[in-house]
Amino acid sequence: MNTHVLTSSLSQQARALFALTKPRVVSLIVFTAAIGMLLASPGMVPPAVLVAGLVGIWMVAGAAAAVNCLVEQKIDAVMQRTRWRPLPRGEVSAAQTLAFAGVLGGLGLWLLFHFVNALTMWLTVATFVGYAIVYTVLLKPATPQNIVIGGASGAMPPVLGWAAVTGQVGVEAMVLFLIIFAWTPPHFWSLALYRTEEYARAGVPMLPVTHGKAYTRLQVLLYTLILFAVSLLPYAIRMSGAVYLIAALALGGVFVAYAVRIFLRYSDAVARATFRYSIVYLAFLFAALLVDHYL
Numbered sequence: 001m002n003t004h005v006l007t008s009s010l011s012q013q014a015r016a017l018f019a020l021t022k023p024r025v026v027s028l029i030v031f032t033a034a035i036g037m038l039l040a041s042p043g044m045v046p047p048a049v050l051v052a053g054l055v056g057i058w059m060v061a062g063a064a065a066a067v068n069c070l071v072e073q074k075i076d077a078v079m080q081r082t083r084w085r086p087l088p089r090g091e092v093s094a095a096q097t098l099a100f101a102g103v104l105g106g107l108g109l110w111l112l113f114h115f116v117n118a119l120t121m122w123l124t125v126a127t128f129v130g131y132a133i134v135y136t137v138l139l140k141p142a143t144p145q146n147i148v149i150g151g152a153s154g155a156m157p158p159v160l161g162w163a164a165v166t167g168q169v170g171v172e173a174m175v176l177f178l179i180i181f182a183w184t185p186p187h188f189w190s191l192a193l194y195r196t197e198e199y200a201r202a203g204v205p206m207l208p209v210t211h212g213k214a215y216t217r218l219q220v221l222l223y224t225l226i227l228f229a230v231s232l233l234p235y236a237i238r239m240s241g242a243v244y245l246i247a248a249l250a251l252g253g254v255f256v257a258y259a260v261r262i263f264l265r266y267s268d269a270v271a272r273a274t275f276r277y278s279i280v281y282l283a284f285l286f287a288a289l290l291v292d293h294y295l
Contacts, residue, residue, distance in 0.1 A: 015087035021062030029061045029157045032095035035286045036161025052115035053164040059108025066101040067132040075202040120164045127156040175233045182227040186220045187278040194268040212282045224259035228252040240292045247288035275289040
């Protein structure tokens with residue numbers, strides 16, 4: 001009986017620690033990093049580099065997510081979409097979270113240094129600091145531009161993937177960075193629009209809290225138009241061909257249509273649908289890059 005209770009307790013602890021890594025968010029990070037790796041290689045990526053690179057990036061991204069959960073546990077406790085997280089529910093302690101993040105991140109960096117290359121490791125360190133410290137600790141509680149400035153760290157995964165294969169950061173990698181960088185504001189602000197009251201209660205200065213929903217709706221539209229233009233850069237620099245161009249035009253056209261609806265005929269349902277589509281958009285856009293690359 002005691003053994004069963006111990007096993008059950010350890011299983012719950014493991015699930016709680018895993019939840020701290022924000023698996024759904026990190027899965028998109030790993031996906032875009034993988035695309036960066038595959039696009040950087042004219043042939044097959046060496047299996048050891050592919051596995052070590054993706055596992056290492058996943059570990060460090062998971063550690064950064066855990067630090068984010070630790071810093072924001074009081075905010076998470078008052079927001080409906082985050083109050084289920086392990087720290088607000090008391091399933092793990094702050095000390096356990098910090099130790100878990102340290103071990104996970106340390107192992108990830110070790111993998112990247114020993115089995116990939118030093119550049120990828122250092123870029124990953126910079127990404128960790130950018131998200132866990134600069135964005136979470138400094139920017140998010142201080143400025144409504146937190147998403148724009150902090151979006152630089154979120155746009156790094158394909159650059160990490162590119163560096164893992166080539167040992168350098170090329171123009172193509174920076175184009176992938178720009179796509180995610182431009183995608184971040186309309187993605188998060190569409191969420192913030194229908195969660196404005198929650199952010200206000202939590203004291204987080206998101207754009208609709210500080211500048212109002214009308215201004216935020218305009219910014220969503222403007223940044224979506226910027227994203228549409230930036231998404232055409234891979235074709236413009238001959239990084240991709242007609243298959244990607246058609247996909248970018250179609251996917252971007254739908255995103256712009258959502259943004260126009262947010263601006264002209266706003267409702268929480270439209271904002272929620274836009275947020276969900278933005279995730280589909282990024283996944284399909286990067287998938288189109290990959291398909292075009294191998295055709």
